[in-house]
Amino acid sequence: MIIEIDFESEIPIYEQLRRSIIEGIASGDLKPGESLPSVRQMAQDIGINLHTVNKSYNILRSEGYLNIDRRSGAVVNENYPKDSEKFNKKLAGELNYLLAETYLRNIKLEDILKLCSDIYGKYNLSGSEIKGKVRRR
Template sequence: MIIKIDFESETPIYEQLRRQIIEGIAKGELKKGEELPSVRQLAEDIGINLHTVNKSYNILKEEGYLVVDRRKGTMVSDIMPKIDENYINNLKEEIKYIIADAYCRGMNKEEFLDLCEKYFHSFVKK
């Protein structure tokens, strides 16, 4: 999996990294149990501060996407996080903002739903 950081983006680097790792898992580019590079190695590989990588890894660990083993390092969890009430509430807030932004820019319902469907299907395993 190739990580691409946009240093000009308003999205914080740790969040870009977090999102790309989750997408990598969803697309099957990162397999359950697969070992990830060390914090130091990944920071060096993509040219960012190791504390930024550490922050992303820690958030992903808290969310249940990653596990840390002192002997083996950081790995993709064998058990993916489950949907809970907190997740649903956060998802509603994100969706509400994204829809409002798209609406203000002139996107209609059909265009929005077509785009959602396209991206949803990009993660469905065939």
């Protein structure tokens, strides 16, 4: 799995890394039960400090995406976090804002819906093979 960090971005590095890992899980690049590189390894790979990686891992753990196993380090959780109210709020807030700007910039609704479908489909497809086994509702 390749992780790209934009050092010029205003999004903090640890947050970019966090998002990359979430996208990696969704796209099937990182499978449940799989180990992530150690903080030191990952830090070296992408050229950042190990504490920054550590921060990402810990946030992901507190969100339920990762487990930190005392023996094998960071592992992708097999029970993804559930559909929480907090996330729904965040999602609605983000979409309210994003779609406002989208609307004002004259992008058509159908284009947005298509974009969403394409992205979601990408995740849904890659995960379908392991869906029965690991995803439960």
